[in-house]
Amino acid sequence: MPRTRFRFGEVEASDIATPSLERIANRIEDRGIVGYEGNRRGTRDVVLGNDYLFFDFEQEVGRDVNEFDENDDVVQVERYFVHTMRFLLLDNGRYAYESTRKVTDSDALDYIFEPFQTEYDNERYETLNLEQMRSFYKSRPKIRKIKVEEIGQKDPNPSWPDEDLADLIYDAGEDTDNSIFSVGRKNNDLKNVEVIQMGLLSFHIYHLLGHAILKEIFRSY
Known part of the structure; x- marks a missing residue:
């Protein structure tokens, strides 16, 4: 199944009021x-709302074939x-952009600000804080899968006692590079598993998949 990954950031003009x-x-x-x-680039399907601007940014990318x-x-x-x-x-x-190979948020921001003849300062958000993560977790009807990379410092050992495993998951936020929550389908649901409930208290989400809750998560920064 195709997956869409969004990244987040914030931007403002450097030497004039942001347009x-x-x-x-x-x-x-x-x-x-x-x-x-x-090196052609531009936008299509521009949609202006009361408090947002949405568009498709297109850029030419070279490839050897x-x-x-x-x-x-x-x-x-x-x-x-x-x-x-x-x-x-x-x-x-604040902004969100779809992760696209060889195209970055800076490419789109350059295109946006060039006509105003101003530089800009932007900051990419690398993590979601605990409150944002809890809000996402509580708002989903089901949680089907939680993926954690680089969990803790210990080597894999299937003989770990339950309490040690619980401690590792609880402290996963200290050393986790990437965590992915998948919204459940059918009857798969991890939402009431006790060890997952504990782990959620300290997870830091680096990438959030899915755009249905994009604006709600984005507004919480």
């Missing part, structure tokens, strides 16, 4: 596709492909 969402929307719609072959030439020899040539990234900007400067 309003309406001004940004008008500029990017008027600007269209800019750049030369191999093998092709037959006129002599039927295999040669390597560079071809350009369009990569699309969904981007959500709120009126308080």
Whole structure:
């Protein structure tokens, strides 16, 4: 099943007041596709709401591919492909963007701020705090899967007593690089498992999959 990963951040103009969402929307719609072959970029499907701006950011990305030439020899040539990234900007400067190969939030922000002839400062959020994680957990009807990478310092050992395993999960936030919560389907549900309940108290979520709750999580920062 395809999975969508969103990342979060915050931005403001460096030397002028940050332009309003309406001004940004008008500029990017008027600007269209800019750049030369191999570096063309622009936006499509711009949607302006009361407190948000949503659009598809598109950028050309180069890739080396093998092709037959006129002599039927295999040669390597560079071809350009369009990569699309969904981007959500709120009126308080916070933003979310779809993780897309070879396209970053800075690419979209450069495109947004260039017409205003100003630099910008942005900060990417790397973690969700405990309260945000608890809010996500409590708001889901089911939790089907929890994935944790690099949990604790100990090597795997299936003979661990239950209390040691519980302690490891409880303290996982200290050394966890990546945690993924999957919203459940059918009858799979981890929500009432005691050891998971304990672990949730100290998990730090680095990547949150799914966009149905994107705005709610985003607003809690």
